[in-house]
Amino acid sequence: MNDANRAPSQAVRKDLTTRQIWAMPIVLTVLSSVALVIGLLADGLADVVAYVGLGIPVVVAGWHVIRAMRGARAR
């Protein structure tokens, strides 16, 4: 294994548990799906819930992509 080739805390030696793999995906999927439906049920605050809830997965993905790009440039 060539650890020098990896950004910190990315690849792990030991297999991750099912819970570790699925925790974030499930949280984000439930969050965005619930937000989407709540926005439909009411106006005002519910619309804010909708776009914030749907926006969080976008921000999470964006943060990881930016971090990876910075890491690639740093080394």
Next chain:
Amino acid sequence: MTASSVKTWHWIHKWTSLVCTVFALLLCITGLPLIFIHEIDHALGNTTDPPELTADETAEVARLGGRARIDDMIDDARRRKPGHFVKFLSHDDDEKDRYYVTLGEAPDAVKSSAVYAYDGRTGKMLSEYPLDEGVMSVIFRLHIDLFAGLPGMLFLGAMGVVLVASIVSGAVLYAPYMRKLVFGSIRTRRASRLLWLDVHNLIGIVTLGWFTIVSVTGVINTLSRPIFERWQATHLAEMLAPYRAEATPSVDAPDAVGGDRPVGEGAPQRALESALAHVPDSELSFMAFPGNPFAGPRQYVAFLRGDTPLREKLLTPVLLDAQDGRVLDTRELPTYVLALLVSQPLHFGDYGGTPLKVVWLVLDLMSIVVLGSGLYLWLRKRNVSAEAWRSPLAPTEASVATVGEGS
């Protein structure tokens, strides 16, 4: 998950993706401008805002009860297209002061010949919506039916079903691929294939909820025509059944109610008023005119929406006599029509203002990245087996047997 089931899911993901990716890309790309179709229409001058009224006009509007008579709009539209028939009168749900009159060469024509917008306060015509022209119309048709009518819609619906299968199989494969990678890992220092695999997995999994819902609701939307045809053949036909006998003459002379000489002066206005009085806390969504498949031969059907955000989407049809405007019948829409009505906003993303549309745009762009990276990964390694695919992901235990153990 066993190695062989991983292999099966891999096969499903590959083939469902290959079948639908080109069309999914087309839908995602044409969908981008459609998210902002109202804004683009407005910028292009296809729609205009009702103007500010002068003090005199405001007083006049107040004197007449604050609302223009729909009869005036309908008469105006008929004068502009002599010999054509009014198909629908519709009421904008975002711009409450705007009504549209849609005409066709026949009352039951699928194709519309003109759409005029009217000011709901003064009854004056605001603008004519250009039909079948301009780049937005091309984008719209590409997104809806590939210029092929109902077969095109159903074909895109079938592609949508395959896309959902591709999304589901992709989500199942997420676990075996991420067995040794922390959430959000992107391996930038290794083969570009691995970088794009990680991007594909990350963006794919965070857009899972949205992309699934937009795909499923899109599929439901492609069924709109069969769904409404079923409602017309069952619920509407039942409501009309008691009036069938007296309706026969109008088949010979549809002009008597749908054309230039409506039976009974002010009939549409009276009909609308009795419908609104019949269903409390409602407003007009659209009204189908006699001879249209959504109405009867001598009856209007007014589709009313409620006044809460949810009930705004769920319409109530009211059958009205075109002669004297009285309410004949009203029945709740069946579940399959309600499913379609709820699917529309969930697909369009038009229920939460501009911020939601922006989020919709970003998620659409992210889905394009998922589709594009998937295509790239297939092109790069299409001759490589599933085992070889995963082997660099678990360098210490490259054997297939350990992949997915315990899941």
